[in-house]
Amino acid sequence: MSVKPQSFKTWFKSGAPWVWMNAGAVSIAVIMTLGLLMVIAVRGLGHFWPADVIEASYQVPGQEPRLIAGELVQSEEIPRTRLASAGLPVANEGAEFMTRQLYKVGNRDLFGSDFTWVVSEWMKDVHHPENMVVLERREWGNFYGYLLAVKEEGQVVATGDKAWAEFLSRMQRANLLVEEIAALEKKDIGRINHGLEQLRLKNRSLELDGRLDDAAKAKLAAEREQWNAEYSVLETRLMELRHEVERDTVRMRSSDGREQDIHLSKIVRAFQPNALSLTGKLSHYAEKLWEFVSDEPREANTEGGVFPAIFGTVLMTLIMAVIVTPFGVIAAVYLREYAKQGLLTQIIRVAVNNLAGVPAIVYGVFGLGFFVYVLGGSIDQLFFPEALPAPTFGTPGLMWASITLAILTLPVVIVATEEGLARIPRMIREGSLALGATKSETLWRVVIPMASPAMMTGLILAVARAAGEVAPLMLVGVVKLAPALPLDGNYPYLHLDQKIMHLGFHIYDVGFQSPNVEAARPLVYATALLLVMVIASLNFSAVYIRNHLREKYKALDS
Known part of the structure; x- marks a missing residue:
């Protein structure tokens, strides 16, 4: 059906084309966003599923065959000429393309690498042995092989069919001991080390003030002796636990026939993926997901969890919000309600709007130069002279990272308010x-409460930008690895001078600085998805509060 020219002009002038165009653009943006999140979710969350392990005979033409065992990670079709150019003995005749597969073979201490590329056409006798064991180790990555025997103090206690059940029982005991050792080192011994460090600083402070007399020395020595006595008891207990945890070992055989003994204290988890039922795989998957969000990283951040990064991201964002909200609201109230509306006020507003477009790295350089070196160095000179030359606040840390982000997001809060x-x-x-x-x-009783939804909108925008920033944080307090949380049981409990981990920087480090790229790749997707979820959770909380305030003051606004 044709449209008359007059009708088309009327339809065009009505603005309907622009409505449809905007609707289409929004639909495309939503579809692309959901598609991106789906790709990240599939590639990230799929990493934790217990994949089947194959064993096969692999023979490159002209070479001796060898056994390989591992998990299929990637498969691709590549031209035969490309394999030939890589030095592989590929015949000229045959199909134009061949299949190249990437397998995670583990056993890095034996093979030197966790991953290997193979040509699928050269693999023979591919099977999935049910007794194939996967060991997740605290060092050297996964071990793929067969369980031969369980040993106690070097003596064999179980072999054959009884070995697996005995192994699982003793591994559970070893993991409990490892957790007890970690708790002892972090909490109890950490508390003692903190107390001894405070005594050292107190001794230095008295020395600088000229008040370190014999009575003060005796008092400090008595306190130090008390700490040392408590440490001696804990050290004895720690030695006992370490001896107990090193008691049991397992004898394992790799796919190429090599045997080695592995201490159970070095093993995080053991399972037989080819023998797992669907329920067992779901249980394993849930366990791995929980480990990812609740545990500390290990193996150069390519294994374990990211809880310190989650904690650092959320805590830094909350401190930033506490700092930026009052300053942003006060500045906006002054500009709107009290300042004389003239040329100077317009210049200030233009400057605030321009600050919102300044690159984030510039704020990082400013934070490092002013907050860390100037302000932090002055604080050390005034309040922590006993710790010098070691800096307390004159070094990047949680407080300076939070303040730098507050300065970065301040224009957003001012404009919205x-x-x-x-x-x-x-x-x-x-x-x-x-x-x-x-x-x-x-x-304060009428205007600001009614404007609180707009303030929350500014805070939502500030949180969304701050939680995802990486560049400035690399200069003012975020590091590659900081498993010790800035919140603990030692006074003053919240350590604003401590360095932290951040999900955004963790993604950069794992994805581009990891020595084991193939092992780190799935964690990049998983951590990216987790960062999106953390930012969404913070935003949804702020949106809920904003909507509540909007409903509360809707009657007054109308």
Whole structure:
């Protein structure tokens, strides 16, 4: 059916084409975003599924065959000429393309690498042995092989069919001992080390003040002796636990026939993937997911969890929000309610708007130069002279990272709050003043509460930007590995001078700085998905509060 020219002009002038165009653009953006999240989720979350392990005979033409065992990671079709150019003995005749596969073979201490490429056409006798064992180790990655025997103090206690059940029982005991050792080292011995360090600083402070007399020395020595006595008891217990945890070993055989003994204390988890039922695989998957979000990283951040990074990201964002909100609101209130609306005020608004477009790395350089070196160095000179030359606040840390992000997001909060204040009808202000309220009472009891949804909008935008920033944080407090949390049981409990981990920097480090790229690749997707979920959780919390405030003051606004 054709459209008359007059009807087409009317339809075009009505604005309907632009509506459809905007709707299409929004639909495309939503589809692309959901598609991206789906790709990240599939590639990241699929990493934790217990894949079947194959064993096969692999023979490159002209070479001796060898046995390989591992998990299929990637498969691709490549031209036969490309294999020939790589030095492989590929015949000229045959199909144009051949299949190349990447297998995770583990046993890095034996083979030198966790992954190997093979040509699938050269693999023979591919099978899935049910007794194939996968050991997740604290060092050297996974071990793929067969369980031969369980040993206690070097003596064999179980072999054959009884070995697997005995192994699982003793491994559970070993993991409990490892957890007890970790708790002893981090909490109890960490508390003692903190106390001894405080005594050292107190001794140095008294020495600088000229008050380190014999009585003070005796008192400090008595306290030090008390700490040392408590440490001696814990050290004895620690030695006992380490001896107990090193008691049991397992005898394993790799796919190429080599045998070795592995201490159970070096093993995190053991399972037989080819023998697992669907329920067993789901249980293993849930266990691995929980480990990812609750444990510390290991193996150069390519194994274990990312809990320190989650904690650091959330804590830094919350501190940033606490800092930026009052300053942003006060600045917006002054500009809108008190400042004389003239050229100077317009210049300030232009400057605030321009600050929102400054590259984030510039804020990082400013934070490093001013906050860390100037302000932090001055704080060390005034309040922590006993710790010098070792810096306390004169080095990148949690507080400077949070303040730098607060400065970075301050323009967003100011602009959003100003717009909220501007939308409040003048008659509401005049009505409050007419009833006898002062200007300040009108402001704090009427205007600001009604503008609170706009403030929350600014905070949401600030959190969304701050939680995903990486470049400035690399300069002012975020590091590759900081398993010790800045919040613990040692006074002052929240250590603002401590360095932290961050999910965004963790993604960069794992994806581009890892020595084991193939092992780190799935964790990049998983950590990226986790970062999106953390930012979404923070934003949804702020959106819920904003909607609640909007409903609360809707009657007054109308």
